[in-house]
Amino acid sequence: MDAISDDHLTTGVASPYLPRTNIQFAWDSTSLGLLKTCPRLYQYTMIEGWSSRDESIHLRFGIEYHTALQDYAISRANGVKHEDAIHDTIRALHGRVHNWVVDRQCRAGKYKNRETIVGLVVDYLDHFVDDPADTFILDNGQPAVELSFRFALDWGPQAAVNAWSEWKTPIGWDQPYLLCGHLDRVVFFTGGLYVMDRKTSMTTLSGYYFDQWTPNNQMTLYTLAGKVILNTPIKGVIIDAAQVLLEKPNAFARGFAYRTDEQLQEWIQDLQFWLGQAEAFATANYWPMNDTSCDKFGGCKFRGVCSRSPVVREETLRASFTKQEPDERWNPLRSR
């Protein structure tokens, strides 16, 4: 098995858009998902940077969960025993969250706060003390955890090819589309290699919960990324889910998402159309509303904005959301 090339791993931060445009060339499953759900949702989130208070709680909780489990995996890979590794992990976690204050009156804050993240991490690590999934070890001796990746497609935005300077001279350059993302963990399980993706949820981990991952942007991209980066067959993706509960023990469950080569090829083919659409919207500087998505996934967060007259939407956005600075907005090129 070949070592992972550094070309595939992301470091640092750069803009995911072509210079002086809103034409995104670096994509991940989050930004693709926004575009496929509704171009207007994509515009408000990616281009304009509007975010709600709850999102920052979910994001922070998820990041702390992933970081804690990464710390534990690194400790164990270095030969540290389970109890000592938990101790070190919780100490590091405490250092990061001791002054994290959330509004406990909102649903997100009630379930996701500094006490529940500590509890969830301890419970997970105890639950999987004899984890049947073994972390894959890279050629450099490091465990394959928290791997940010990017790889290039063999086509790119037309705007890059057709670019002209202010002096009307062609300055087109070959900028391919990049697919980016973040692999939580690569594991050996029942004789095969899998990408493992961790999820935290406030909902029951039933068959219905796991059904949402096929078809699914993120799991398809991760299967593809695993094959490209590791240059070896990946059997699929293990969704490693944790449910945060307040009065019962936290619950854990794992599900599987498989993709055939034909399904991966179809996804890439579909991607050509989606990215072409994204470039067309950005070139026109107009992202249409998909008014059949407003009631999906519990209701779009911008439904209250889009249901108002266009002349008052900006005011509604300012009243209900926070506008992030450009360097704070979701960026597929930002490695964790």
Place this chain on the structure above:
Amino acid sequence: MTDILDRLAVPPPPPSELDELISRDPLELSAADIDKIIAYQRQQRARREAGEKVPRTKRKAADTGETVTLDLSKLGLIPAPATATSVPAVVSSFKRRL
């Protein structure tokens, strides 16, 4: 008036043991404190698994003292409402003409 406002100023409930440990400055947390946090969580989990209802952040009940009914007129903030002496009579002479 000051007495009423003072009685309304109820102190917040004291933090739970876990709250107190987690909110401490990391530099003040000893190895034993970290072990205490882990042990506390394991104890809570065992209690939940045994079917006990244990809220995530168990706080001691606050001592609220005497309950005070807020009367804004006594505080001089609004005029006292007039006491109604009788129900206004229905004006029987009004008839809606269609």
